[in-house]
Amino acid sequence: MLDVSVDTVELPLRTPLRTAWGTLRTRSILVLTIVGSDGVVGRGEAAPLEPYDGVPFPAVAAALEQYAEILRRSRGRSGAGLVDACRDAVDLPQALAAVDMALWDRAGRREGRPVAALLTDRAAASVPVNATIGADDPDAAARAAAAAVEAGFDTVKVKVGVGDDLARLQAIRAAIGDRLALRLDANGAWSVDEAVARIEELATVGLELVEEPVHGVPQLREVRERVPVRIAMDETAALPGAVGAGAADAICLKVSRGGGIGALTVQAALIRAVGGEPYLASTYDGPLGIAAAVHVAAALGVETPCGLATLDAFDLPMPAALLPVDGRIAVPPGPGLGVDGPLG
Structure with a gap:
């Protein structure tokens, strides 16, 4: 059984960034936290930017809430299997990235090695x-x-x-x-x-x-x-x-x-x-x-x-x-x- 939570984090920029698609002043991201029954924590980040990638922040937040329920009900699935199950529910890369990231983070922490070494x-x-x-x-x-x-x-x-x-x-x-x-x-x-x-x-x-x-x-x-x-x-x-x-x-x-x-x-x-x-x-x-x-x-x-x-x-x-x-x-x-x- 996995304990799963999703939190919104606001990151203000020191200076507004002007680009061809608009001006960015604050960055909103979503942090997904997964904790296993073994107590090992994994964290991942979803970072949609609608003016740039056309993906609305609320859509990613909603997808992560669906993923959270899938993860909470998971038993005995591999990391790849969990990502596939989430993709079957909502195929949204920006949201899937948070799940994938958190699972790699947890795997590395469980083995005591950096993700790059995995x-x-x-x-x-x-x-x-x-x-x-x-x-x-x-x-x-x-x-x-x-x-x-x-x-x-x-x-x-x-x-x-x-x-x-x-x-x-x-x-x-x-x-x-x-x-x-x-x-x-x-x-x-x-x-x-x-x-x-x-x-x-x-x-x-x-x-x-x-x-x-x-x-x-x-x-x-x-x-x-x-x-x-x-x-x-x-x-x-x-x-x-x-x-x-x-x-x-x-x-x-x-x-x-x-x-x-x-x-x-x-x-x-x-x-x-x-x-x-x-x-x-x-x-x-x-x-x-x-x-x-x-x-x-x-x-x-x-x-x-x-x-x-x-x-x-x-x-x-x-x-x-x-x-x-x-x-x-x-x-x-x-x-x-x-x-x-x-x-x-």
């Missing part, structure tokens, strides 16, 4: 991450870029498709020099022709890659064929068959959107099978979501900097183990996901 015996000790700059003003963006250099990051990611992108990127490049890679994230703000024109213009500052310049597999493939910059798929990865379509040089995976840790390892294998490069990011997830992504990235041996250095954007204390040091986040050494406390 996934592979060759997990990396840490994961490279990028800094993210959301400032609208070129001067503010330059100051943030200089801070990223000082903090030891190798890659800076900038939201584009809002405001004067070229002026901000020129200011950022002036601040970081040639030492750091510059990555753009358009969140599908452009049409194909707009994307080609904008990327050709912005490429003058030197770009590592552009995430989701357009939405859709055919659209991404066309942009990729027409520009001299690597293209990454992000939001489009949620479409059926998109991950294995070979339409992008790299694909950004997310634990919440993918349905959990187990599902992400399968997706990463498919991406590599068709010649793509997987890396992970968050949609400003909480500590449990970030920890889960770090464990997966370490187990997969991901070398592309991941978008997981986002916890310091919140105006609340966060687990020090999940904050970047010299552009990397170490795998939490504790059992399970390695995250404790009220937010984890």
Whole structure:
């Protein structure tokens, strides 16, 4: 018999984040806690973001309540069997991710090993991450870029498709020099022709890659064929068959959107099978979501900097183990996901 509870947590951002899909000021997440008859606890996180992924928070909360009843009635089922039972009731990846995460966390705590060590015996000790700059003003963006250099990051990611992108990127490049890679994230703000024109213009500052310049597999493939910059798929990865379509040089995976840790390892294998490069990011997830992504990235041996250095954007204390040091986040050494406390 499992004891199950679901709690809502509000995480205010220090500074509003402006993107092509809107402005984010507060992040709402759901934390699922599972306690077995053995007393071992497992926690998982559901982090829908409707303006970004189109999934309403109330729908995920309702799904988790249904899952909670299924989990409470479970007897003798494996972790995979429990996830399948929940999926049969409501197939909602953002909610399933919380169940999957909590079960992996509990399994690791029960065995006294980190989740990454459950996934592979060759997990990396840490994961490279990028800094993210959301400032609208070129001067503010330059100051943030200089801070990223000082903090030891190798890659800076900038939201584009809002405001004067070229002026901000020129200011950022002036601040970081040639030492750091510059990555753009358009969140599908452009049409194909707009994307080609904008990327050709912005490429003058030197770009590592552009995430989701357009939405859709055919659209991404066309942009990729027409520009001299690597293209990454992000939001489009949620479409059926998109991950294995070979339409992008790299694909950004997310634990919440993918349905959990187990599902992400399968997706990463498919991406590599068709010649793509997987890396992970968050949609400003909480500590449990970030920890889960770090464990997966370490187990997969991901070398592309991941978008997981986002916890310091919140105006609340966060687990020090999940904050970047010299552009990397170490795998939490504790059992399970390695995250404790009220937010984890």
